[in-house]
Amino acid sequence: MTTLQAYRFALDPNQAQLAGIRRHAGASRFAYNWGLARVKAAHAQRDAEQSYGLTGDLLTPVPWTLPALRLAWNAVKRDIAPWWDECSKEAFRAGLDQLARGLKNFTDSRQGKRKGRRVGFPRFKKRGKARDSFRYTTGAYGPADETYVKLPRIGRVKVHEPMGALTGRLADGRARLFGVTVSRTADRWFVSFTVEVDRDVPERPSRRQRAGGPVGVDLGVKHLAVLSTGQTVPNPKHYQRAERRLRRASRAHARSKPGSAGRRQRAAQLATIHVRVANQRHNGLHKLTTRLARSHDTVVVEDLHVAGMVRNRRLARAVADAGMAEVRRQLAYKTRWYGSTLVVADRWYPSSKTCSGCGWRNPSLTLSERTFTCQSCGLVLDRDHNAAINLHHLVAASTPETENARGADRKTRASGRVAGKREPGTATAGQTGGASPRGEAA
Known part of the structure; x- marks a missing residue:
């Protein structure tokens, strides 16, 4: 049986790595807030144009999906964030991806396509209150060995406990790595590996x-x-x-x-x-x-x-x-x-x-x-x-x-x-x- 699993480990970064992790989390939050402001501004402009009688293709498009948000970000990132090359591009992508998912959940909830309680429109994230996180889906990321993890633009970061259960599955081909998420819980940082695992399910009860x-x-x-x-x-x-x-x-x-x-x-x-x-x-x-x-x-x-x-x-x-x-x-x-x-x-x-x-x-x-x-x-x-x-x-x-x-x-x-x-x-x-x-x- 193939299933998606997550392996979560506490990080033990040095001061330079900790600064890099915080910088990447801030970059993700910055991209999210920029994208949300862009969506709201486009919506306001679109509403104003509709009041003028404009319709169809004459209306200002709203960047609602991840590809549209990334296209708009790449066009202006050098002007609004001249420091963007200090962080991995994956940090900015993670923030825009979170925004796109939030917008989709909002739309699906309003249209009755999403189960559960009603989802509201995404809100801006404030430093110190929002959950700090960013994600890698491309690049040279993953376990370096049983005690270190490779994070692009940050380096080899030590983990608090051995990752033998994960590295063993990756080495013998029983698991495939899909992405790595770095997040903060209270005052500690964690790394979570999303992997597709081939599990040997018993054919009958033991x-x-x-x-x-x-x-x-x-x-x-x-x-x-x-x-x-x-x-x-x-x-x-x-x-x-x-x-x-x-x-x-x-x-x-x-x-x-x-x-x-x-x-x-x-x-x-x-x-x-x-x-x-x-x-x-x-x-x-x-x-x-x-x-x-x-x-x-x-x-x-x-x-x-x-x-x-x-x-x-x-x-x-x-x-x-x-x-x-x-x-x-x-x-x-x-x-x-x-x-x-x-x-x-x-x-x-x-x-x-x-x-x-x-x-x-x-x-x-x-x-x-x-x-x-x-x-x-x-x-x-x-x-x-x-x-x-x-x-x-x-x-x-x-x-x-x-x-x-x-x-x-x-x-x-x-x-x-x-x-x-x-x-x-x-x-x-x-x-x-x-x-x-x-x-x-x-």
Whole structure:
């Protein structure tokens, strides 16, 4: 299987290289802002011409695409940026490319061609506030060896950790380098390699996966995940644990003088805490999803409406801190990598309100009730564990003719249950009937 992957490493530049990196990031930002000003000026001129009655080819063209923006930039760069030859041309191209993508996303969003929330018109980037980055797609760039990376006009820059996993794949032809992005997060610079990788995908689940069988995973806030096997993954609540330090750093930043060196220092300290929280969350979720994909032949999760859940002001912070949407995103590609299958239960399937022993439903079960008590068979069980077992039943009760094909789409039918909507690389299972929405974090 061929897939696009990114390898990210922290850079360890010397002072001269750091100055060069900052100069290239500034050049990218300069080209972006110049292009945006050019687009806005052309739009204003075009509107004025239309008010005069001009139409068609008589109107001023607007440089909306990357080729048009690059053509306009090359015509004036020596006049507006006489220092342009101090940086790689790729830095300017990266800024114009970001602008072209932003304009396209804006247009597609207005025309209904782009999913998700509505995208606004691109805005100018301000030094110190915008995310500093630039990208190489041509030239002599890439890993020089396991500890150095070649960046045109900057030189050989050392990285903090060995790049053996990447250089090994590039050397034996299992990976092809497409581009390199240099970006800043808090006060550190990173290099990210975009590569096309040929992965050896198992033709069938491994012995370990077959032994583990299918598993239902109930995601929530109290516990990050409860498995149908009875295992509970606690929610580490990284943001909540860091709130005291974040409040202290935020107060120090707010009380510092705008534009001062002290304010920049406080901003860097605040950003460092946020990055640490994000890294801790990311690391924990990767360990969880990798273990699930490698230990079970089928993983069943719910189609939680996370975007709607974060609109609840009482749940928003806890839901965002748990990273439930990230769990599903990671499982989607890891199950394909490791030869297992991801099944997504229908959003309206009442897993928490259905008895895992006899199928009786309690439509009046509230989120505050943490124990499920069946009035039909007498089952008393933790509501999250009960939900996970119900998710497991969606696959366990499937017909024997249904096969598990390495992460491919798969119908999962059980008594009284029908397949729901599908996503690439996943199968969706649900249950018919007037079920209550399962849009809450348990």
